[in-house]
Amino acid sequence: MxxxxxxxxxxxxxxxxxxxxxxxxxxxxxxxxxxxxxxxxxxxxxxxxxxxxxxxxxxxxxxxxxxxxxxxxxxxxxxxxxxxxxxxxxxxxxxxxxxxxxxxxxxxxxxxxxxxxxxxxxxxxxxxxxxxxxxxxxxxxxxxxxxxxxxxxxxxxxxxxxxxxxxxxxxxxxxxxxxxxxxxxxxxxxxxxxxxxxxxxxxxxxxxxxxxxxxxxxxxxxxxxxxxxxxxxxxxxxxxxxxxxxxxxxxxxxxxGGKSPVVVLADADQDAALEGVLKAIFTNAGQVCSAGSRLVIERSCAEPFLAALVARIKTFTFGRGLDNPDIGPIITHPQLLKIENIVNESIAAGADLIAGGKIAKPEGLGGWFFEPTVLVASDPSTKCVQEEIFGPVLTVQIADNFDHACELADGTEFGLVAGIYTKDVSKALRFSKYISAGQVFINQFFAGGVETPFGGTKNSGxxxxxxxxxxxxxxxxxxxxxxx
Missing domain, CATH: 3.40.605.10 (Aldehyde Dehydrogenase; Chain A, domain 1)
Incomplete structure (x- = not known):
């Protein structure tokens, strides 16, 4: 008791x-x-x-x-x-x-x-x-x-x-x-x-x-x-x-579960896209089945977007859930170690670490925390691209153009949700038809609600x-x- x-x-x-x-x-x-x-x-x-x-x-x-x-x-x-x-x-x-x-x-x-x-x-x-x-x-x-x-x-x-x-x-x-x-x-x-x-x-x-x-x-x-x-x-x-x-x-x-992509095209409202990407991966410290754990971004807008993303991450606070931090704990110690292992293996396989990457130890707390992490992966077979991590880890894939972005977005065995940020309605709808996923969000991640059907394709169920x-x-x- x-x-x-x-x-x-x-x-x-x-x-x-x-x-x-x-x-x-x-x-x-x-x-x-x-x-x-x-x-x-x-x-x-x-x-x-x-x-x-x-x-x-x-x-x-x-x-x-x-x-x-x-x-x-x-x-x-x-x-x-x-x-x-x-x-x-x-x-x-x-x-x-x-x-x-x-x-x-x-x-x-x-x-x-x-x-x-x-x-x-x-x-x-x-x-x-x-x-x-x-x-x-x-x-x-x-x-x-x-x-x-x-x-x-x-x-x-x-x-x-x-x-x-x-x-x-x-x-x-x-x-x-x-x-x-x-x-x-x-x-x-x-x-x-x-x-x-x-x-x-x-x-x-x-x-x-x-x-x-x-x-x-x-x-x-x-x-x-x-x-x-x-x-x-x-x-x-x-x-x-x-x-x-x-x-x-x-x-x-x-x-x-899933390994859901968030596609950001060069014509998108970049500020809105940044807020959407942050919410997609760092809600509940990334412990969300439909988390936007992969950012697929057009090369022409990638550098300033990633700079702004990393700058925001550096301001995040850790803490007990009851204290309303930006990043709360990981649910168990074994899950914390799983996150650390996948990050380390992905870096060893060639992924570039541009933020975070380590177990965090907030002062006064003895629980299980992981730094908000961003990895850039050029090889689609890298673990951080293909495996569900269930933690505050965002994998970035750089796309040459819209068609390449679609290809990268659909490049895993999961198909739970997918998101896209663009002002081009035609591209948004073409993406929605192309991607194998149970839900597609346009210009807002986690769009919908109780009323909208939810479920997956492929290994997402x-x-x-x-x-x-x-x-x-x-x-x-x-x-x-x-x-x-």
Whole structure:
């Protein structure tokens, strides 16, 4: 347990069938990554608790939840949004403490989490089928039915917002859910049941269990009672999740990260492009799946742009997320070492280091920080070009012209998002058609919102979250045809 003021009165036990389960046995620490100190120890849910959680969700699917009308589901989702907003200040502080991200970013995440429930609350009573014209002797129509009990494997970088992103459409469609937050950042997911209960969500509809992937995630994704798995994480783990889901023919939504390009052409508004590039890579210290981690820039404007970029980076501050620094900590020490290794290997392979490049040690903090780093790589096969680093490291590729920029931008096995800065609408749209990516941003990175479908191509995964497209994962279509 913890004595931290933001967690007073919050149970860290798994939430199953509408109540907290008192668990004895293994626990897992969650750390403040800015200090390296343990915030609290969270009980680990083993396979027996996983079984109870899935059984509870399956029972609710045919029981209390099935009796809730779509209109009442809509009202429940909107009430969840209201409850989250009422406790937004505490949630943001917990999120910042647990993940290390700057408090201003955590506040935005909490509002976005509420918005997901609000958005899907507006569609829950409007999911309807079609009639199919087969001629005068038949009546044929389709019905939308909840897909079943769903599993949600949540990443550590956006804990509550990613939970809401999958849970809200699942509930809107009438499905039930078992949530497994990342063991590094479980706290806001463990707080979520309080808001669900106050919103009137029946017991068993949402269960929250915690623990490492091997202990908790693996038996959850392999459970025969799970009908759909929504996963956000690494390519390697995603492949393992798909194999587990395939064993019982469960559908999956896979969001597996990226190596996303930001193209800056010579005709672009250079000041706006600079702000966009900084935001794209240094939000949450680069620990964002859709981070603009590659700058592809036309040669004719590269030198002054990079000079301005490096000058801005040199002004950045480090610190605890709660103190709103420019750059917060890296989530774990192993992740910090991974970043350092890729940077060093890329430099050894010929990349030019023009800013940062080292582990940072801010005064008074014992946590895990890395300097905002810029590498210029001429060889597209360099690690910093091809591998997802998940840290504050920007790789620069110099393009001779627009066509070369497009070629470089599309030159990895990832395809999550891509951005372009240009005043030429024709070039922007040509780029949008050329690039293999799930989302393309024009003259603003991270454009869009809750309403815009999100997902990847190639090694970035498949399936779509956000927007109305996300609902398709959580209902099945039944066709009824009658001769009359």
């Amino acid at each position: 913890t004595n931290h003021k933001f967690l007073e009165g919050i149970s860290l036990d798994p939430y199953v069938d509408g109540k907290r389960l008192s668990v004895s046995g293994a626990t897992h620490p969650t750390f403040d990554p800015a200090t390296g100190e343990v915030i609290c120890d969270v009980p680990v849910s083993d396979s027996s608790i996983v079984n109870k959680a899935v059984d509870s969700s399956r029972k609710a699917l045919k029981g209390a939840w099935a009796k809730v009308t779509p209109a009442e589901r809509s009202r429940m989702l909107i009430r969840i949004a209201q409850e989250i907003r009422l406790d937004a200040e505490r949630l943001a502080n917990v999120e910042s403490l647990d993940s290390g991200k700057p408090l201003r970013e955590a506040k935005g995440d909490i509002e976005t989490s509420a918005r997901y429930f609000e958005y899907y609350g507006g569609i829950a009573d409007k999911l309807q089928g079609d009639t199919i014209p087969l001629g005068p002797d038949f009546v044929s129509f389709t019905m939308h039915e909840p897909i079943g009990a769903t599993a949600h494997i949540i990443p550590w970088n956006f804990p509550l917002v990613t939970t809401a992103r999958g849970l809200a459409p699942a509930l809107a469609a009438g499905a039930t859910a078992v949530i497994k937050p990342a063991e590094q950042t479980p706290l806001t997911a463990l707080m979520l049941p309080y808001y669900l209960e106050r919103a009137g969500v029946p017991a068993g509809v949402v269960n929250v269990i915690c623990g490492p992937g091997s202990t908790t995630g693996a038996p959850l994704t392999a459970h025969t009672g799970i009908s759909h798995v929504t996963f956000t994480g690494s390519v390697a783990t995603g492949k393992a999740v798909m194999l587990a889901a395939a064993s019982h023919v469960s559908s999956v939504t896979m969001e597996l 498949f399936g779509r979250e956000k927007g109305l497209e996300a609902l398709r994962a959580y209902y099945s279509v039944k066709t009824v045809t009658a001769r009359i």
